[in-house]
Amino acid sequence: MTRQAISTGSSANDGTGDTLRSASQKINENFVELYNFLGGDSDTLASKVSLNDSAVVFTSGSRQTIFEADVSSSANNTITLPQGSGSVVLDTATQILTNKALTSPTITNPTISTTINGAGGDEIIELGDAGSSSVNHVKVSNATTGNHAKIEATGDDTNVNLLLEGKTGGTGAVDIKRVALRSVSNLNAGGSYTTANSHVIMGGAGTYTSNLQDGSVAGEVVVFTNSTSGIKTIQPASFAQGSTIALDQYDAVTLIWDGSNWYIAGHYGATVA
Numbered sequence: 001m002t003r004q005a006i007s008t009g010s011s012a013n014d015g016t017g018d019t020l021r022s023a024s025q026k027i028n029e030n031f032v033e034l035y036n037f038l039g040g041d042s043d044t045l046a047s048k049v050s051l052n053d054s055a056v057v058f059t060s061g062s063r064q065t066i067f068e069a070d071v072s073s074s075a076n077n078t079i080t081l082p083q084g085s086g087s088v089v090l091d092t093a094t095q096i097l098t099n100k101a102l103t104s105p106t107i108t109n110p111t112i113s114t115t116i117n118g119a120g121g122d123e124i125i126e127l128g129d130a131g132s133s134s135v136n137h138v139k140v141s142n143a144t145t146g147n148h149a150k151i152e153a154t155g156d157d158t159n160v161n162l163l164l165e166g167k168t169g170g171t172g173a174v175d176i177k178r179v180a181l182r183s184v185s186n187l188n189a190g191g192s193y194t195t196a197n198s199h200v201i202m203g204g205a206g207t208y209t210s211n212l213q214d215g216s217v218a219g220e221v222v223v224f225t226n227s228t229s230g231i232k233t234i235q236p237a238s239f240a241q242g243s244t245i246a247l248d249q250y251d252a253v254t255l256i257w258d259g260s261n262w263y264i265a266g267h268y269g270a271t272v273a
Helices: 020-037
Strands: 049-051 055-060 063-068 115-117 123-126 136-141 150-155 183-185 199-202 208-212 221-226 232-236 245-247 252-257 262-268
Touching: 221 232, 221 245, 245 252
Parallel strands: 183 199, 199 221, 208 232
Antiparallel strands: 049 055, 055 063, 115 123, 136 150, 221 252, 232 245, 252 262
């Protein structure tokens, strides 16, 4: 009901206002409505919900939960509660969110337990975890104009391989649309090649010898090409088929590491000594 005002008449004691009984009834009825509205019944106020000067206070025993608004903003704010049931999400609480859509979120160090799914709910990426002792991982980087996006292995170990393979236990392969070997050029006379790149362009005029250190992973491949005049000699630290490989201009040789020695896997004009 609306508030019932007590009529006080036109002037004091003029007999035109409410009677004492009528005024008392209005007072009682107004208080009954307030008591009902404040969460109890017509005779008792709510024992667990109260108001202070700036908040709603929920009391349980000796503990209180205070629900208040930040009124320090210079603008008016509207907070809309959704039509549904559930718990309020708090910024510092540990909570489980279900069926939430986030638009343009900034997420720092998320923990994803199993998969990243597409809009239809199907898996796009499944994540494997080696456990609390894992120290190496994959890093994915974007790039500026003219540079390459990159997927690389990184972690605590000094040398970390990046493994790409088909489904474990099956016969699937890594199907690469187009491949290029990382190249290093103009290897100077007397240089030592550490297999940091897979293609060595032996530039510079004249004849010289370059050392090839041992590989680090069985199956590792390196290609040498001689693009300039003068014989270029490759001297592997461990070579199963001889001691050196000589390349004349425009010659090339492909070497593969078996874990102990380098082997020639293919060549054009290379001379083994």
